[in-house]
Amino acid sequence: MTTQIEKKEAVAKEAIKYIEDDFFVGVGTGSTADCFIAELGKIKSRIQGAVASSDATEKKLRELGIPIIPLDSVTQLDVYIDGADEATNHRHLIKGGGGALTREKITAAASKLFVCIADDTKLVSQLGSFPLPVEVIPMARSYVAREIAKLGGTPRWRENFLTDNGNYILDIHNIKINAPVDLETQLNQITGVVTNGIFAQRPADILLIADSGKINTIKRSV
Numbered sequence: 001m002t003t004q005i006e007k008k009e010a011v012a013k014e015a016i017k018y019i020e021d022d023f024f025v026g027v028g029t030g031s032t033a034d035c036f037i038a039e040l041g042k043i044k045s046r047i048q049g050a051v052a053s054s055d056a057t058e059k060k061l062r063e064l065g066i067p068i069i070p071l072d073s074v075t076q077l078d079v080y081i082d083g084a085d086e087a088t089n090h091r092h093l094i095k096g097g098g099g100a101l102t103r104e105k106i107t108a109a110a111s112k113l114f115v116c117i118a119d120d121t122k123l124v125s126q127l128g129s130f131p132l133p134v135e136v137i138p139m140a141r142s143y144v145a146r147e148i149a150k151l152g153g154t155p156r157w158r159e160n161f162l163t164d165n166g167n168y169i170l171d172i173h174n175i176k177i178n179a180p181v182d183l184e185t186q187l188n189q190i191t192g193v194v195t196n197g198i199f200a201q202r203p204a205d206i207l208l209i210a211d212s213g214k215i216n217t218i219k220r221s222v
Contacts, residue, residue, distance in 0.1 A: 005035075007119035007210035008083075012036040014208050014215045015081045015117050021046050024074050026107040027061060028082020029054040029100040032117050036081050041066055051077060053107045054100035055164050071110060080111035084118050084204075085130045085197070089218055091116070091204040092180045096133030096197030099163050105195050109202050116204035120211045127180055131156070131171035133197040140192020141168050147190045148172055151183075167194055 002010075012035035019025060019040070027037060027050050037057070040050070041064035049069035052058035061068055071077075082104060086094040093116060095101050108114045134155070136144045145155040153175035161169055177183055180200035187196040207218040 002212040004119055004121065007212075008032045008035045011117040011119065011208050011210035011215055012039045014210075015115055016040070016043065018079055018081070018113065018115050018206070019043065019047065020078070023047050023078040024049055024051065024069065026051045026077045026080030026082075026111050027053060027057055028080070028104055028107070029057045030083045030098050032083030032119070033057065033081070034060060036117060037061060037064065037066070040064075051107055053082065053103045054098070056098075057100075071107065077107065077111040079113045079115060080108050081115050081117060082108070084116050084122055084199075086124050086127050087116060087118050087122050087204070087207055087209070088124060088127060091207045091218060091220065092127060093199040093204060094127050094130050094132055094197050095199055096135070096169070097130070099133065099135075099158070099161060099169055101133050101197045102135050102163065102165060102195050105199065105202070108199065113206070114202070114204050115206045115208065117208045118210070120209055123209050127177040127198065128175055131173050132175060132177070133158075134170045134172060134187060135163055135165070135167050135194040135196070136170055137192045137194065138166075138168050141170065144190055144192045145170055148187070151175065151186070165194065
């Protein structure tokens with residue numbers, strides 16, 4: 001039986017196929033992204049550089065000698081590879097369990113191709129079982145929590161945690177995500193919200209799901 005870590009390693013190897021010579025590569029954050037970083041290290045001489053979506057990812061890239069570049073130094077990233085906390089067949093995602101959602105969302109937006117890699121435990125029919133992270137300006141925490149409660153969610157402050165941007169995370173439990181694009185927009189319009197962990201306005205272009213012994217590919221319709 002294939003273990004979860006073996007699935008993550010397999011899907012990371014599959015993602016390497018989307019890296020071409022001289023690419024600028026965006027790199028995500030989390031355990032599956034860490035498997036990708038290990039694979040990227042094997043071909044580091046082929047790429048021009050990598051943009052890290054978090055301080056933790058930058059540290060791992062540097063340890064492998066992968067060249068780091070600031071996002072501002074490139075017009076567009078060729079590809080962004082990252083995992084997800086939840087994913088649907090529509091390639092909509094929940095991300096941010098590790099707290100890096102804002103930089104992940106920026107990196108995804110700046111990328112020509114967004115490839116999401118995950119094991120089959122992350123594939124769901126509807127987003128929302130995983131608590132939805134929302135990054136908020138510290139002084140707005142209580143206000144934003146009250147506004148989120150009006151939408152039917154139960155926000156919980158992720159205590160003793162600061163994002164790389166110096167902000168707080170509210171994790172929303174018990175919220176129905178029937179229309180991901182609409183809810184993503186609605187949450188981002190609350191004053192004090194930096195961004196939220198729904199990736200639907202800019203979904204993955206390609207979703208690679210590792211199942212036992214195989215990789216399932218879900219692509220954007222042409």
